Structures are given as structure tokens and as C-alpha cells.
Amino acid sequence: MQPEGDPIEFTVNGRPHRLRVPADAPLLGVLRNDLGLNGPKYGCGLGQCGACTVLLDGKVARACVIPVGAVAGRRVVTLEGLGSRDAMHPVQKAFVDAQAAQCGYCLNGMIMSTVALLSRQPRPTEAQVRDALSHNLCRCGTHLEILEAVRLAAERMAAEARQ
């Protein structure tokens, strides 16, 4: 880990950053407070609920348990990096179309985990989807709509890929 005080360089949503922040500060807080991002949410600080999920070099990572010093030189993608309201990522669009949110606090983790899942398994079975999301907690009970959103996203992305 880099010593405290040295700037930490990493890429967030395609943009390079050089931040002088405590190396042991959780990545989650740095993304939210130092970079002003809202996507990753604080849920438990223990890597249990998945609300803070980001992609780290393309893999699902729980930003609440990773110190920012450990992402030096790596690529972080947050919900904001997938797409915006006017140009949504197909997974975001599928979640909106399937109305896959009640309070929406877990939505970040559901979408990020789905993006990671579909990138390694473009046509997952329902059991695979349930497994992949089994550690993303939702309390409102939006599970059925989320499963539908993942199915919709997989279908659309597969159709796009065929074109």
C-alpha cells in the first residue's frame, strides 16, 4: 500500500485522477466525497450487502472494504460510468423498463453486479442470475422485477451483439 500523503493515481469512469487522500480511507468514501459520485452507496461497510459495488478492472468489487491505496494504477467504474439518463447502458435501461426499484438504494449494486455477470456470462440461466446476485441484498422485495431486468438486459445485449 502506498504511504500516507503520497498522491494516489487511478482511473475512475475513464478519467485519470491523482488524489492526495489517506491511503487507508475506504474507496467508497473517496468516490463519494472526493469525486462527488452518488452511484456507490454505503450499506454495511463489511462487504455483505453489495450497495457499494463498483467494477475494479472489470470485476465486481465492494468499495466499502477496499482501501483507496489498493486501487492505485487500477480502473474503477461506477454506476455513473455506465451511462447517463440520456444515454443509458443497456443494463440501466433494462432496470428502468422492468421498474426494478422500490426505494432504489440497492439498485447500484444490482446494476453493477449484472453488468459484471453479463460480461462473463452473456446468457445466464435464472439460477445463475440468482447465484450472482445472492449477496446483493434488497429489503423492499424487488427481486422479481430485478430478475426480469437482468433477463431483459441479457436478451437485448445478445440481440445487439448479433447485429
Next chain:
Amino acid sequence: MTRRAASALTRADFRNASGVLLVLRDPPPPPPPAPGQPPAVPGNPAEGPEILLAVWDDGSVTALNGHVDLGTGIRTALAQIAADELDVAFESVEMVLGDTTRAPNQGATIASASIQIHAAPLRNAAAQARAWLLEQAAARLGVPAGALQVEAGMVRSTDDPARCVAYAGLVAGHHVELMLSADVALKTPDQYRVVGRSVPRVDIPAKATGETVFVHDMRVPGMLHGRVVRPPWSGADHGPFIGHSLESVDEASIARIPGVVAVVVIRDFVGVVAEREDQAERAMRELKVSWKPWPALPQLSDLEQAIRDNPSKRRVAIEQGDVDAALAGAATTLARTYVWPYQMHASIGPSCALADWRGDRLAVWAGTQYPHALRADLAKLTGLPETAIDLIRMEASGCYGRNCADDVAADAALLSKAVGRPVRVQLTREQEHLWEPKGAAQLMDVSGGLDADGRVIAYDFRTAYPSNGAVTLALLLTGAVPPEPVAYEMGDRTSVPPYRYPHLRVSIDDMAPILRASWLRGVSALPNSFAHESWIDEAASAAGVDPVEYRLRHLEDPRAAELIRATAERAGWIAHTQPMQRAAEGDLLKGQGFAWARYVHSRFPGYGAAWAAWVADVEVNRITGEVHVSRVVVGHDAGLMINPAGVKHQIHGNVVQTTSRALKEQVRTDPATNTVAAREWGSYPILSFREVPVIEVMMMPRPDQPPQGAGESSSVPGTAAIANAIFDATGVRFRKPPFTPEVVRAALNPPPPEPAEPPKPRRRWWARAGALAAGLVALGGAAFGWKPAIAPVTRPDPSIWTAPTIERGRQLAAAGDCVVCHTAPGGAPNAGGRAIDTPFGVVYATNLTPDPETGIGNWSFSAFQRAMREGISRDGHRLFPAFPYTAFTRVTDDDLTALYAYLMSQPAVRAEVPESKLAFPFGVRPLMAVWNALYLEPGPVSPDPSRSAQWNRGEYLVNGLGHCGACHTPRNAAGAERRGEAWLAGAMVDGWEAPALTAASRAPVPWTEGDLYDYLRTGLSMRHGAANGPMGPVVRELSQLPDADVRAIAHYLASFSTQADAGQAEAAARAAIERARAQSATLVGSAQRMFERACGACHHDGDAPVETGRNIPLALAASLHGDRPDNLVRTILEGIREPATPAIGHMPAFAGSLDDVQVAELAAWMRRRFAPDKPAWPALAEAAARIRAAPSSH
């Protein structure tokens, strides 16, 4: 550009605007006092009339409602109502919900009443505005109002559509205010165009893309971060000790943390404020706060008894006929007790708020359910008048009643007031879990009687609900509200059974909370309905009648009967008069259960919301006791549905949440203190994706009937439906949710025998130290100890050594891990000062940098050589063998020269090192001469000619500079490494177990040379685990060594054990994983659930998320197979903060989230699950306490 409907931020903005039509109402008069009900905070006339609707001259419309959207979609549904009644496009409506600066005061968002009751004023206002606009248009167009039609805010002549005027044009240049009047015609259902359509929710796009929506996302310039420190009596909310418990706060304990702005202490309220959130978090965790002892809280191990013992006052809601006489004359009586557990909202996001104190005004952004009541609380807390407080309601993580949203807003207000700057306060997961007002436990006693025909003739129902509204914590902690036990009369929700029972008595035992409790989805209706719908199932069984048929026989409500029939038909209800009529599939017993309810909320007799009926299909594993709800069919009658898709989603949510509550949820309490003991998701697991049932929703088409609240209704009958299905499957009646596998298993099977007593742990080697120490003294003589100083020299000029020599020295220093011990945490490399804990006392590592006064700058090579070979410092004093000169003595002169060259060429750092203080006689340095005489075999040593060069190189590195034995070899009583078979056979170091590197290894898979190499090179082996604790830094140092050296070390170490090839190792690994997996079925229970939820996201058998970091099979992890639990327990408590290599990944520390009992439960389960061939570890809770008390420095 912001449309006008979104630009008015205060009431005055509306009132002062031009180009607008407003519909206003006077604040309703305060409601009559309702004893025992949540307080209603009346509107304040000083703030003028309330605004319900604004039609703007740009065509946009503001619709205002005092309720808030808790994720239920009312922001969308209310906008649909306003758009429809006003005849504007849905998209033109801007909803303003809940905030005190603009919205009307319509009370708390509770009881599913937002649409059913509280939409009425808005709808009325919209109709009134439409009528006024039509009137204006009639005048403008010269067409009678009756000959006009409106579409999307455009008024046209029916005869001549070209003659038209827009609403916008009608209000342009005017400011019109209409006072709300009931004297206006509302649309009839056949005229609805927007209402009744599944309009997509307006809030989801912003949530799916990370826009600022949640209170958690609020940021303002100059904002600081706050955290609170809560008292230790988590979950208590009354008793004279509250507000008088704080003993002291040691501000000096966080003096070293940068960025701390303030520590705020007001009686029992303690908070910290810092510039950065990580600083505030650290300050919260490290601030030393002492609390006085507090009195014993009521015993909670037996909930039923705890509720019976809680003082109460009986209130009879209904008494019809002569219940006692009817019971006495009944042919069959069924007296049953049902007990509901404490449960949690368990919001995914811990509560958060932002407060900005500006001296005479306070702005607070919060996620409250009831903004006006919170504002009144804040007034009480801060002394400001309510009118000086702006409460801006932001969206929050879903809550299903009162969670900590108000508590954190009050915390933020206090901290902002203390520092005079905006402060955002985020509660931690632990705080939310511990302190959220729980859904109350509840006790229902039913005595019912059946006549000879099996009909119910008498029903005596008593319910006890220990809950109130939960006073906002800061008010209690600061003493603003006295901590008295207050009872609310809220146990009466759905307390009246929905059947015609001729002799009926319903009474409610009102009582104060035991644990801090408030309303949670369904409030007391869930438990009450659980009792009613379980009992009637029991009665049906006793009468030998099909449960659905039996209910219909007792039913008078035709709407309910129609729903019940339709639901049963849709679900393919299998009529039965006895349980266990269906064939089992292997160990799976199948059953079907029915229940229904109409949620009756608010004060008795209350309001009925939607009707809901469940048919639940379950599979019960008769061996493990696991209950799987495989399918739920819900029939639902909500009258007119404003947004049918929204209603359907609410039903899905209710089914999932209720299934979770029924199967899994119960708040854990500490058996010793009776405080809440669930701080994270492992100890309060909720349903996961894998367990979600198939859900089919059947909605009764009733567009002609008024809308009925749909937010909670479908939760109400769920638990009884599941209990009834389990009864059908097993013939066993469960009356105390949750129906966990252990509860069901215990009822179906006798418990399995306890595992045999584990062997006693080995005696610690230092336990015998005292005895031998005395011998040492006798043997020794101080005269042996003296050695001459070697004259100081001027630091040699590093240019005398060649670059390759210095480079070789650097590698040798890495092989020797010099920097690991000789660097203090956070200090300069090799500048010493690290405390090394030995059984004989603390030794401080010396400064190895070439500083002439505090380091080794004035050491000649001879002095260095003597230190390495004999453990004697340049000045002649003896070094303690914590410095492993017994190993270093073997290093060749050439290597010593290179090492010396490297050290002397490093930057000098001036750093005094504390003096080491050891217990007698070890503190007497001259006695070390005796020790050396006994245990030092002076080197260097020659290679073994019978072995290969690679083996000899490995031996040299392992036993020389690498000094592996220093950690991995057990020591004798004098602290010397033992020889022979004990060599490298495993030992304890700095609170970690350094496992055996020899045949004594407990690893389930034999170490191959390749695995050893992988482990040393990368810090992990997929067949053994990752380097952790003190081994982490060793691996980091080894990374600087050439590959050949690491291979040589692996080659040498591999020679200790029988060699397995990679194929054999892989087969052994697969077998170990399989053995462990086979355990899973028999170890179902609370520890398994804790593991699953607390650890399972990263540690799983490949059927869960693929996370950053390695998921090494735990069945192979050394920490689970050792003789001692230390490495596992320490890893659970402390996590992995600095993995040896990034690929390993990080692990959070659970010390703040799991108590010793929970750690013990988890570790014991993991041992049984992942190391089934090893004996159980004894006294795990004690081990957890011991390890927690001595944190590791790695």
C-alpha cells in the same frame, strides 16, 4: 431550463409568483387528542395557508402532498391522480412531497393511507382548478363551459376544435388563489385516462444513473462529516439511567487523528465532527468513552414470559355475547398461544441526514416518514421555533415504518449547532441495526370453542403489544424528553377476527416497550392476523373440514369470500381435511397453506385497507428442517388501482419481505445484558435471491370501487399461510415465527448427539519458562556476559562498494525481512522502534539506518559481523534473541559484507528507540551469555555435500538470513528454538500461529514444491490459503528475491515431507472440498446463516458472485485446520487490511460487528463445516475475548 413547477422552493415563492393559479387550504385544525396514539402535529397558522396545487403559465403543474415516498411509488401515483383530475399530461406534473417548506401537513406516512385517504385534498384541488380554468376559458372563447373539452392542458370548443386556449395562457399574467372547497364535481372512474394505467415510476431513471436523489447524496459547500457514539445499552429506551450514563469522554484519545473539528458531548449524547468522512469514522471508533454501569434490562431469552411480565393495562375492544359461558359449553376448546419475535426494518442504507445551523434558522435534509413531527422534535431539541426550521425531505433507503431516519436528523442538528457549519451524519450499519426502533414482539392468547358440528361458537382473543412510537434518541440522550415507559394503544390493528364468531371478546394489553420498538410494516396486524389465521386452521383441522371451506363457512363479507374463492381456484388449491396428504419426494415434505386478511389499520375500530389472500406452497426437508416457500399465489382486492403495476410491485415486495420475516427473522439479544446483539447481516439474515419464491399475483378488477391502501395489506396474512402450509406438510403446528430450520428440525427429529469432547490444548511453551529461568540464573555468572565494545568508526562512504554488491545486499536484507521487524508502524523503513511482544516482555527493534548516534552509522564491519554472529551490540551489550542471530550466525562473510554495504548506503534516519524491558532474569543482558553458550551454534556452516546445490541454497536461506525458524519453530522454556523433530514444527508469534513447515503440518493437502513456490512468490496457494498476519510482510520482502532463491527455499522445505506431485495434491484438495461440502446439509442453522450472510459474498463454493480477490476454498485453508483457532479468530476480528499481494484481496474486520459469542459460533461452525476431520476447538468465546484484547500489529 427548470420549469416553473420545480422552481418554487418555499411557500412564499408560490404566494409571490405571478402567472400562477394556486389552490390553498387553511391548515386543518388540530385533531382531537387521541390517547395512546402517535402524536399528530398540527399545521402552524403562522405559516399561512397550505398549498395543494399550482398551475403555471409555462404549462407545468406543481402538486403537493404531505406524505413521502418510501419506495412505494406514491410520487408517481399521486401525480397520476392530479394529472387526471386536472386533465393535463402526466409529464407536466411535478410532485412535491413531505417537505415542511412547501408541502401541506398531512401527518405521518403510515398505514397505507397515502392514496386511500390523503390523496383526497389534492384530487379535490385539481378538480377545483380545472373548473376554474374551464370557466375562464369559456369567457375567453365565448363558448359555454359545457361545450368545452380539455386534453393535456388545452381547452377546446367541442364544436370547433380550432377555438382553443391553454391553461398556461389562462394563468399568464395573473396570480389567482382559490381556497379549497368540497363543492366541486370529481371525475367518475369511467372518465379516468391516467389513473388506472401502469405509468412508469418517475424516480427510477435518476436512481439507475446515480443522480442526487437520496439524502445520503446531499452535499453543500463547507459540509463536515459527523458520527455519533451510542451508549452501550443498545435497544433500551426507558429507565432513569438514560441521560445519566456517561462517565467520561477522553478527547486526548483521538488527538492524533487529523481533521477532527469537535467532540460534542451533551449528557449521554456523544458525537464527533471531522473534515473528512474517514476521519470522522476513525474518531468515532477510537474515541475512548466510559459509561457507568446500567441496571439489568428485562430478561429476553423467553419472549413469551418477558411480555407476560411487562406491566400492562387491559383494554377490551369488543365483547359480544357471553364468551365465558360459550367456552364452558363448547364441545371442543382450543387454547393456543402465539408468539411473534422482535424484527427489524433492516433498511439497506443506514440512516443519514444533513443539518445546516445558521444561528437563527436550521435547515435539515432528512429521510423521515413524518417531516412535520420531526420538525417539532428538532424545535424541542434546539430551542428554535418550528417556523425557523426547514425540513427538506429527501429520499432514503426503504423503511417500512419508523427506522433511525429521525434519530440521525436530530443528531445532525445537534452537531451542526455545535460547530456552526453544515454537518452530514451517517449512522453505521451497527448503529442502525442496534438502535432502529424494532418491530415489536407480540403475544397472542386465543381461547376458542367449537360446537358439536365443528363450528366456532366462542373466541376469546388477547393480544399484548409492547411498543410506542419510539422517542427520537437525541431527545432522550440529552434529557429533553424524560425516559419514561410510555405505552401506545396500537396493538389493536386487525385485532378483530374477520369471521362471524357468535361469542367474541377482543382485548388488548397495552404496554410500554421492552426493547425500543415502533411500527414496522403491518404493525400489530401481522401478529394478530397470524394468530387468527393460524387458529382457524387449527380449528378446521379439529373439525375435519378443509381450511378454505371452513373459513368460508364463518364468513359474512361477500367481497372477501369472492377473493378467497378466486385465489384458491387460481392457485389450484387442493382441498384436504387432514395434513400430510401429499406424497413426499425423498426427504421433501410438501404442503399448501391458506390465509387471508383485510388490513385494518389506525385506532380501533380503524380503517380497512385492501384485502389479500395467500396460498403458499412449501417444501420441508424433514432431515434438515429447512422450509422452502416454493410458490405464493396472492389474490388482492385494492378497489380502483391508480397504478396497477405499482400495486403489483408492492405485492411482490410484501410477499418477499413477509416470507423473509416468517422464515428467518428474529432480533438476537445478548444473553447476559439483554441488549440488541445483531449488528450486521450475518446475525440478522434476510431472504436472498436464491430463496425468493415464485409469486403469482391475481388482482380483483374493481375499478368502480374506491382505492384501498396497498402498501402493507398483502403482508398481513403471509406468515399464517406459511405456518399453515408447514402444518400441512408435516402435521406439526408452529406458533412462534420464525420457522428456522433448527426450530423445524427439533420438532421433527430429536437433536443429533453432541460431538465428542475435543482433546485438551497443548500447554504453552512459555508456561514452563519461569521454572527454567531460575535454573539459568543458577548456571550463569554475570562475568560471562561482558564483552568489549568495538571502537566506533566514521560511517563508510558507500561508494567503496560496487553497485552489484549493494544490490545483492538489498536482496539479502529482503530475505532477512530486516524491514519487517525494524520498522515501526507508520515509521521510516529500518529506523526501528517496533514493539515485539515476547513471553518475556516487550523488545523494541533497533535502528538499522546508518545514523551515527541512534542507528548503526558508527559500526565497523567487525561490529556488524559480531552482532550477526554472536548477538552482541557494538558497545558490547548483549542483544536479546528476539533478534535472530542464532540464524544469522550462519550467514557467510561475503553475504554479511553485501548486507553491511547495503545498510550503510541507505539514508540515515535519526530515531531514538525505547529501551526494551524484560522480566527478570531475561532483562539481565549479561545472562544472555549463558543463553548463548547453551543455544547458539556459531556459524557459518558448510554445505551438506550429500545434498544438491539447490537444497543447500534453500537450507542456507531458510535457516540463515530467512530465519524461518524464528517464527515456525517452537521454543523451549528459555525462549530458544527447539531442535530435532520440533524444528520448524509450528509455533505462536505475535498472536498468530506460524504453522508447521514439516511433516507436522495440519494442512489437509500435502505441500508440493510447486505449491510452496506459489505461496512464497504470490502470497497464496489455491490449495492452502493466503499469507496473512506476520507472513504477509515476509512475502512482500521475498518478492525482491530472485526466482532461483525462492525455488530453492521451496525445494528445501518440500524435502521435509513426503513428496506429493501436483496431481495427488489436486486430488487431495478435491477430496477435502468434497468432504467439507458433504457437511453442509447437516449443519443448517443460525451459524450457517451467519456464515452465509456475513462471509458468503466472498467465500463460497463457486455458486455466488465473482468478486475481486481470491476465493480460496476454506476447506483447504490452513487457519481452519490448525490445532488452535487463533489464526481464524484473529482474521475474523481483524480482517485483512494489507494483503501480501493485491490479488489476494481485502477482508473487513468484524471486531466491531460480531461479539465474542457470535465469533465463537461462527468459528465453531466453520471448523465443523470446513475441517470435518479435525476436533472441535474448545472455549472459543474465551479465545475470541483473549484475541480481541490483544490486537495484532500486523
